Amino acid sequence: MSIKSIISGIFGSSGTHSKDVPSGQTAKDRLAFILVHDRIDIGPGKMDQMRLDIIEVLKKYFEINESQIELKLENEEGSTALLATIPINSVLGRSGKTARRGCSSRN
Amino acid sequence: MTPRVIVVTSGKGGVGKTTATANIAAALALLGNKVVAVDGDVGLRNLDVIMGLENRIVYTLVDAIEGNCRLNQTLIKDKRVDNLFMIPTAQSKTKDAVTSDQMVSVCSELRKDFDFVLIDSPAGIESGFRNASAGADEALVITTPEVSAVRDADRIIGLLESMEKSPIFLIVNRIRPQMVKKGDMLGVSDVLDILQIGLIGMVPDDENVVKSANEGKPLTLGDGAQAAVAFKNIAARITGKDIPFMNLEVPKKGFFARIKDAFGGGR
Numbered sequence: 075m076s077i078k079s080i081i082s083g084i085f086g087s088s089g090t091h092s093k094d095v096p097s098g099q100t101a102k103d104r105l106a107f108i109l110v111h112d113r114i115d116i117g118p119g120k121m122d123q124m125r126l127d128i129i130e131v132l133k134k135y136f137e138i139n140e141s142q143i144e145l146k147l148e149n150e151e152g153s154t155a156l157l158a159t160i161p162i163n164s165v166l167g168r169s170g171k172t173a174r175r176g177c178s179s180r181n
Numbered sequence: 182m183t184p185r186v187i188v189v190t191s192g193k194g195g196v197g198k199t200t201a202t203a204n205i206a207a208a209l210a211l212l213g214n215k216v217v218a219v220d221g222d223v224g225l226r227n228l229d230v231i232m233g234l235e236n237r238i239v240y241t242l243v244d245a246i247e248g249n250c251r252l253n254q255t256l257i258k259d260k261r262v263d264n265l266f267m268i269p270t271a272q273s274k275t276k277d278a279v280t281s282d283q284m285v286s287v288c289s290e291l292r293k294d295f296d297f298v299l300i301d302s303p304a305g306i307e308s309g310f311r312n313a314s315a316g317a318d319e320a321l322v323i324t325t326p327e328v329s330a331v332r333d334a335d336r337i338i339g340l341l342e343s344m345e346k347s348p349i350f351l352i353v354n355r356i357r358p359q360m361v362k363k364g365d366m367l368g369v370s371d372v373l374d375i376l377q378i379g380l381i382g383m384v385p386d387d388e389n390v391v392k393s394a395n396e397g398k399p400l401t402l403g404d405g406a407q408a409a410v411a412f413k414n415i416a417a418r419i420t421g422k423d424i425p426f427m428n429l430e431v432p433k434k435g436f437f438a439r440i441k442d443a444f445g446g447g448r
């Protein structure tokens with residue numbers, strides 16, 4: 075704890091948030107995320123719906139653990155990519171466990 | 182209590198409409214009212230970001246109007262305070278996606294469920310402003326103590342009067358007491374002399390406003406910050422309470438404040 079934070083702790087800081095991350099950094103992180111969604115016009119809520127739809131389809135073919143599925147949007151060199159990591163436990167209708175690190179798709 | 186629909190507007194952009202909407206809505210909810218803040222700025226929405234609810238948007242006002250969902254499906258409940266809701270608008274549409282008539286019927290539907298409906302209007306005097314204001318009975322006009330903002334406020338007040346909004350109250354935002362004291366900034370009384378309209382709040386220029394926007398947490402959900410107190414006072418006055426205006430005179434610094442400054446902790 076710095077002297078400054080002790081002092082402002084004693085005297086009561088008028089600041090709203092005294093977490094370790096400066097709010098400017100939070101702003102930048104939030105904006106990056108918001109703009110990716112704005113540009114493709116699909117918000118996080120719609121992404122969640124899409125995730126459920128994708129899971130429904132995948133379940134027809136694979137045994138998967140829903141909580142391990144990761145869908146995210148990334149910006150690379152001016153274009154947006156949907157990155158999906160879908161670990162597959164096994165392929166339905168086949169015996170034995172197939173493996174691991176699944177589809178990674180880009181649009 | 183009769184539901185009240187209030188448009189928050191300014192004419193000039195960037196004077197704090199969205200910040201005021203978010204903070205007053207949160208403060209009204211803290212006072213025990215059921216409140217919904219509606220983003221009326223189709224195509225340039227920001228209320229979601231200022232309130233920190235952007236990640237929870239599934240349906241927007243435009244979706245409801247286009248019949249893709251029901252109006253109550255667009256409501257996002259703020260989990261930090263009881264009785265506070267937000268309705269986002271579309272980012273990818275234009276101002277004519279919501280007509281005046283549609284806004285009127287949206288507002289009358291919201292009146293059934295809420296004590297207060299606050300509408301964050303877009304800047305300007307064109308269709309976006311007119312559509313956003315259509316369903317409102319009352320108006321809050323935001324200005325800053327700058328010539329351009331006051332001039333535009335005067336224009337918007339005229340338009341609101343012709344639309345028969347009543348009452349219309351003024352909020353003077355981003356006051357810098359040091360500058361006013363030196364005579365380098367219009368004081369609130371100067372602004373009132375010019376605009377001839379009732380004052381409902383004076384909000385000091387407070388860097389906590391920027392930080393709260395960065396983090397998506399309306400200041401009025403916390404305490405301490407001067408601007409938060411100012412917005413809470415405004416909310417209380419809206420509900421009819423007689424709250425004295427904040428003293429925005431430049432304070433004489435006490436011993437502890439000076440010590441705090443010496444350590445760089447003062448704000």
